[in-house]
Every structure is written in structure tokens, then in C-alpha cells.
Amino acid sequence: MSQRQQANPSTGVHVTVRRLGVIGAFLTSIVAAVVLVLDVGVTLAPVVPVSLSQPRQASVVAAVGARPSHRLVGIGASGAWWSVPAYALGVKDRRRIGRLLYGNHGLRLSQFRFNIGGGGVGVSTWWKAPPTWYTPNGSFNFATDSQAVYFLRQAATAHVHDLVGFVNSAPPAFTSNHQSCGGTLLTSAIPSYALELAMTVQGIQSHFGVKLSYISPMNEPVGSQASCHQEGMAVPIGERGPLVVALAHDLARLAPWCHVIADESAFVANGFLVDTPKWLSYPGASGAVAALAYHGYDYPDAQTLRSVHRLANQLHHQVWATEICCHTPNGFAYQYDPTMISGIWLADTIYNDLMVAGASVFDWWLALSPDLGCNPAADPTCFADINALGRNDGLIYFDLHGGANGDHRLYLTKRYWVLANFSRYLRPGAELYPVATSDPRVKALAAREGNREMIIAINRSPEGSPPIPLVIEFPPRSGRLTPSYSVQTSFTDSLKPVANPTVTGSIIATLSQPFSVTTYVFDRSNK
Secondary structure, eight states, X not given: OOGGGSOEEOOSSOOOOOOEEEEEEOOSSSOOOEEEEETTTXXXXXXXOOOTTSOOOOOEEEEEOSSOOEEOOEEEEEXXXXXXXXXXXXXXXXXXXXXXXXXXXXXOOSEEEEEEOOOOTTOSSGGGOOOOSBXXXXXXXXXXXXXXXXXXXXXXXXXOSEEEEEESSOOGGGBTTXXXXXXXXXXXXXXXXHHHHHHHHHHHHHHHOOOOSEEESOSSTTOOOTTOSSOOEEOOHXXXXXXXXXXXXXXXXXXXXXXXXXEXXXXXXXXXXXXXXXXXXXXXXXXXEEEEEEEOTTOOOHHHHHHHHHHHHHHTOEEEEEEOOOEETTEEOOOBOOSHHHHHHHHHHHHXXXXXXXXXXXXXXXXXXXXXXXXXTTSTTGGGSOBSSSOSOEEEEOOTTHHHHOOOOOEEOHHHHHHHHHHTTSOTTOEEEEEEESSTTEEEEEEEEXXXXXXXXXXXXXXXXXXXXXXXXXXXXXXXXXXXXXXXXSSSOSSEEOOOOEEETTEEEEEEOTTEEEEEEEEEOOO
């Protein structure tokens, strides 16, 4: 398949690909039939025998654990950087963005990360330089940054479960170089900066009617973004404990509905795992934070993520995976890839953060990005091609200058649809269960929310490989398990409804398609 066939601009309507394929083939003691499905849910062909030429695949067994590992807090993305150019697209497209992010037929994000601007002083990229509400004379002007506030209020109106404020840089009054990049938080400014943040949270509620559930006072604190293409501020380890303690104290007085998360280290192995025990040992720091947050820009392996899980248990804190993006075959680098290659990587990453690290939150970096790496005004189909100039930092892409040149298209990547396989169905409070599979080509997690149970299966076998018979074993529970619906994302499908699996007692049988992510939803009755 050409890369131009692998992504489509959103039309606001779910578009499926007409395809005839084998949906069920089981030469096991559970099922011995094949169903051919043409446009699932529309026309069903009669049962036919299995072709003798079809390669036989051994069944993969997926055993669901008897006890949940932890509960999900939320799945989200951030509003950093894109609010001004996206707002310029116009009212119709702003509303469409809201539907894509929060609607029942969109991502249904349960977290939204709101970037509290540091003023953009010294930042060379105009759309990465958000204003600050804090003025040089120590007062506040909440009339600025109206575009970002629009999208924050949009998330609040959509009843997104948690709105999280985060800071890339303090206002220049609190940094060593009096800029919003390249500097360090002044030790002497910690009390004033903490108070400014608490007053900001209070002001967001009083001026806009929006309550932030959490706030993060630093972001990737080892670095300062010295190149000044974006905001950044270094916060030495010795400052992090005093900062979270001071902020928690001020929030308790001024905005008691909001809680602190920290420290959002960029790397896990040489950042989060090493630094967290140090700053958290500061008197009062452990009680000041609601969750420990990390970014995964070293793209940690399973062994490293298991260390995150152990550390969180030792420290008696939830751990949140609050930012990730920009992966390429060469690690963190420039590339724009809207295809399922990046989609499968994202599915693996979500699985690893939730089920290996034991994270209660998974947040992607940018919900929207203009960093296409090509000019859709000059080449209207370039959005569908992999290129080396853009960034894999968004779920939805748009033309940076669309407000001026009239290109109002929103380009949905496979990352968008893969995230939907998780975010639309895994809701806050859901219990997450480990799933052990007999073949490394297939990973799966299970979830339970009331009478609803879910399996999300990731099949990493190459495109064009035969489907894999998948047998899922639920632990014995009371009530009858009934398949409700199943949706799949692959090279050709984007959250497309597919045939439900066969259920026999607590055993589920289905075919897992190659290079795909499939969400199976079941109802468990009390009868």
C-alpha cells in the first residue's frame, strides 16, 4: 500500500474501507467455523469451509489476571502551542476540534493539560511563546491568552474529568536570566513563584469558572531549553522539594480543589528514577504531591519501566506518564509519520506505561500540531506521506497558516485512532487487569467498569501476515459475559466495527488481525 492511502483528512464522518476478509477461523476445541463478513453490520455471507491454502496459525492464549493491578485516572493530551493558530481557523473548526477531542465519536479524552504561559520572553518561535497573566508589578491580567482559555473552557464544558495545569517556565520575574527560556528558577523566588501559581489557579476559577484539578510547577526541570525555540526553565533538585511544599501550602489556602503533581522529568532511567527519591525526601514533599509524573523521552524498555513501578510502590504514590511524542526509528528526531507504523508504536507505549510501569495516567503531548513538515497548500495530499521535516508530536494536524490561506482541513493520524482505541473506552476509575499472552506478537490489557469488561489487543505481526487465532481466558466470575461491540484500527481501518468474538462461558475466541489494535467490549449480566 502506498503511504498516501494510509491517512485521510477528517470529514467529521467515520469512513470505513470496504473489504472482504476472514473474521473467524478456529481449528480448536472452542470454535470450528469461519465467517466471512462484508461491511460488518451490513451484510453477512454464509459460513464456508476454510481454504486449504490458508496458512494455519497456532492459537495465542491470553489469560486475564484475577485481580486488578490498579485503577485508571485518565487519558489525555495537552493544549500547548496550538491554541492561537487553531483558533484562527474559525468558529466552525474550533467546535469541530472540540468534538474530535471530547465527543462520544471522538477521543473522549478524560484529561486535558492546559499550558500556563510564562510570557514567551526570548522565545523565537511565535506560536510556542504563550503570554503570562502575571505582570511585572505583581498583579494579574487575565485578559491575555484568550485563545488558550477558549480551548480550556471547551474542555471544561465537555466535562473532561481532570483539567491539569502545567508550566514550562515561570514568568521572567522568577528566572535567573529574566527570560522564559534558558534560565533557572531563582531559589530566592520560590515562595513568590509558588504564590503566583496558586493565585493563577484561583484566578482561572474566578475569571473563567474553570477549576484545575492538578497543577505541575515545573516541566523537564533538568534542562532550560537554552536554544529558546520554546519555553523552558531549569529547576535544580534542591529546589524541587521546597517548591512543591510551598505550592501545596498556598493551594490549600487559595484553591483547595487543586493538587500538585511533579516533577515531569524528561527521561526515566537517568532522570525520574534517580532524582525523585532525592527531592521527595525534602521534609513535607511526599505529602505535598498527589502523583509522581514522568516523561518518556528516553523511550524506556520494560526493565526500566518495572523499576518505575517498584519505586512508586516504595514511595506509596501514584505514578503518571504525562508526556510523550516524537518517536522515530532513530529515537527522538524530526519525522512526520501519520501511518500505522507510528500508531502501533503508540499502542505499545500506552500498554507499557499503563501495565508495566503501572501508570494511572497516560497523556500524549500535543492534541493538535501544525508541524506537518510540508505545505498542504502547495501539495494537498502531502499530509498522507511520511517526511523527515515534520514532527510526530500531534494526534491531529492542521496548516499553521490555515486561518489566512483558507486551508481549514484537520488531518487525523493513525495515532489519533489508536489513542481512541484506549481513551474512548477506558474511563476514569476503571480497574486495569494484567493479561499474560503465550506469544510476544500479541499484547493485551483488560479493564472492568461496573458490568462492562474490555480487552484491548495489540497484534504486532507484520501487515500481510495471516490472522492469529486468539483465545482469551477470563477468570471465573458470576454473571454471563456477552459481547457488546468490537472496533479495530489497522493500516486500512480506523476504529472500524468488526465482528464480535465468540463467547463460551469465560472463554473468548476471535481472530487477531496483523498490525492492528482491537478493542473488545463485553457486558456481564447478573443472570
